[in-house]
Amino acid sequence: MIVLDNVTFAYPEHDPVFNDLCWEIEIGDAWAVLGPSGCGKTTLLYLLAGLRQPNSGEILINGSPLAGPRPRTGLILQDYGLLPWATARKNVILGLEIRRFYGPDGKHVPIDEDVSDFARRVDYWIKRLNLVEHAAKYPGQLSGGQRQRVAIARTLALNPDLLLMDEPFSSLDAPTRERLQNLTFELRAEEELTSVIVTHAIEEAAILGQRIMVLGEPPNRLPIIIDNSGAGDPEFRHQPAYYNVCRRLRDYMESDRETA
Amino acid sequence: MSAVACVIIWKVIVRRRDILLALLALIVLWQIISWLVNEPILPGPVVVGRVFVEELGDGLAGHFLVSLWRVLASIILAVMLAAPAGIALGQSAKLNRMFSPVIYMLYPIPKVVLVPIVLLLFGIGDFPKIFIIFMILFFQILVLVRDSAAGIEPKTLLSVRSLGAGRRALFRYVYLPASLSAILTALRQSVGTAVAVLYIAELFATDRGLGYYISLNGSTLFNYPAMYAGVVAMSILGLGLYFSVDRLERQICPWRFAK
Numbered sequence: 001m002i003v004l005d006n007v008t009f010a011y012p013e014h015d016p017v018f019n020d021l022c023w024e025i026e027i028g029d030a031w032a033v034l035g036p037s038g039c040g041k042t043t044l045l046y047l048l049a050g051l052r053q054p055n056s057g058e059i060l061i062n063g064s065p066l067a068g069p070r071p072r073t074g075l076i077l078q079d080y081g082l083l084p085w086a087t088a089r090k091n092v093i094l095g096l097e098i099r100r101f102y103g104p105d106g107k108h109v110p111i112d113e114d115v116s117d118f119a120r121r122v123d124y125w126i127k128r129l130n131l132v133e134h135a136a137k138y139p140g141q142l143s144g145g146q147r148q149r150v151a152i153a154r155t156l157a158l159n160p161d162l163l164l165m166d167e168p169f170s171s172l173d174a175p176t177r178e179r180l181q182n183l184t185f186e187l188r189a190e191e192e193l194t195s196v197i198v199t200h201a202i203e204e205a206a207i208l209g210q211r212i213m214v215l216g217e218p219p220n221r222l223p224i225i226i227d228n229s230g231a232g233d234p235e236f237r238h239q240p241a242y243y244n245v246c247r248r249l250r251d252y253m254e255s256d257r258e259t260a
Numbered sequence: 261m262s263a264v265a266c267v268i269i270w271k272v273i274v275r276r277r278d279i280l281l282a283l284l285a286l287i288v289l290w291q292i293i294s295w296l297v298n299e300p301i302l303p304g305p306v307v308v309g310r311v312f313v314e315e316l317g318d319g320l321a322g323h324f325l326v327s328l329w330r331v332l333a334s335i336i337l338a339v340m341l342a343a344p345a346g347i348a349l350g351q352s353a354k355l356n357r358m359f360s361p362v363i364y365m366l367y368p369i370p371k372v373v374l375v376p377i378v379l380l381l382f383g384i385g386d387f388p389k390i391f392i393i394f395m396i397l398f399f400q401i402l403v404l405v406r407d408s409a410a411g412i413e414p415k416t417l418l419s420v421r422s423l424g425a426g427r428r429a430l431f432r433y434v435y436l437p438a439s440l441s442a443i444l445t446a447l448r449q450s451v452g453t454a455v456a457v458l459y460i461a462e463l464f465a466t467d468r469g470l471g472y473y474i475s476l477n478g479s480t481l482f483n484y485p486a487m488y489a490g491v492v493a494m495s496i497l498g499l500g501l502y503f504s505v506d507r508l509e510r511q512i513c514p515w516r517f518a519k
Contacts, residue, residue, distance in 0.1 A: 049422055071424050081419025085437050085515045094433060095423035101432065108424040138515040151419070158423065 007057035032209025074160035145176035216256035312489035338397035350409020408442035
């Protein structure tokens with residue numbers, strides 16, 4: 001379980017983005033964080049990833065405070081973050097190579113990590129994400145959807161228990177985006193992941209978030225939280241419940257803009 | 261073999277054939293001009309080729325090796341000092357702010373004008389020659405490595421950090437490969453200038469090296485075919501270095517050539 005306990009965060013010489021924010025994420029939850037640009041949703045994700053530290057308050061993961069990036073947390077970004085000089089396969093193996101580089105030290109690498117069967121794990125993920133015929137290509141030779149699949153394979157090869165995604169599908173065309181959204185839910189179920197996706201797209205939050213947090217203009221203190229337990233099934237896109245959630249989300253975002 | 265590999269090999273063959281054709285065309289052109297001019301100061305490629313082979317056994321090879329050693333020593337020295345400095349500057353905005361005005365001032369100064377000063381300061385021997393070429397390569401490598409390290413996307417760094425990378429792994433898996441590619445680009449861009457400046461540097465205070473050999477045969481002994489043999493040797497040195505860097509770049513950075 002992840003607990004944000006009265007978290008306050010501000011960038012130096014700026015007003016706070018979050019003020020005494022409290023939030024609980026249960027194991028296995030599928031969260032979406034929705035908000036306009038500048039609302040602090042990416043900052044929230046970086047806080048969860050341990051890449052930023054709160055000014056006050058605490059983030060607890062399974063009871064222990066988060067002091068830095070945690071080896072069992074996977075992060076997927078909009079612009080993929082792939083190394084241009086490495087082939088798709090080399091990119092997928094990167095996280096594992098870093099693990100082998102440090103060895104199971106408990107800080108960069110989980111203490112119980114088995115560093116012996118990397119080739120098998122990489123082969124599995126390349127196959128699972130349909131990248132076999134692209135494995136020898138460089139990122140510059142891949143489409144956006146293929147690049148994001150490489151980034152997903154790279155992250156999942158590390159056996160994360162928490163998957164954080166920052167606008168992962170925003171720069172993709174609509175059919176590719178839908179395919180990857182469906183894939184995300186399949187993978188979540190297969191790997192028993194807890195997931196948090198951050199997005200500015202109402203439809204994406206509605207399709208991927210079984211619980212949705214709506215952020216407004218900062219500082220965010222008591223964000224709106226919506227229950228959307230029907231999400232997670234590709235068929236949900238065609239159901240009335242989906243349209244209802246979209247409408248509610250749109251209303252919240254509009255009213256926030258009016259009051260801002 | 262994959263289709264991609266086939267295409268790459270085919271391109272290499274075509275490229276090699278084109279280069280040989282270009283070489284042949286230049287030699288033919290040289291012969292034609294030499295016939296037209298018809299003076300001892302412009303012997304044809306056949307004469308020069310024969311003298312080149314004779315002279316190789318008679319000292320030219322030694323001069324070639326001395327020049328080659330001077331360039332290689334400068335390259336190694338420049339890479340060893342400039343690459344870490346470039347990575348350090350590229351990683352730290354603070355360091356870069358401190359040093360970039362100095363580099364900005366020094367970078368464009370044509371290092372060849374410093375030849376007399378360096379010779380005065382360091383006297384005879386290999387070191388002043390190596391030092392001059394070193395200066396040219398140093399700044400080129402420093403600037404390109406710095407810019408490539410500074411130009412790594414913050415998102416790339418974040419996502420590699422999220423895979424567990426600390427400072428050491430970031431260096432090993434991100435900064436180092438990014439700099440390798442920048443070092444090779446810098447060498448490709450500056451190896452020609454380095455050989456040109458080597459020639460100037462070898463005109464003074466030495467009796468070894470291709471610069472000395474060319475000037476001795478051209479302006480003291482008036483042995484024009486031998487002088488041209490020296491020019492050919494110098495061209496081979498420059499081309500050889502350029503091709504080697506090009507080849508290394510294709511081997512170490514294949515991603516730049518993948519389409």
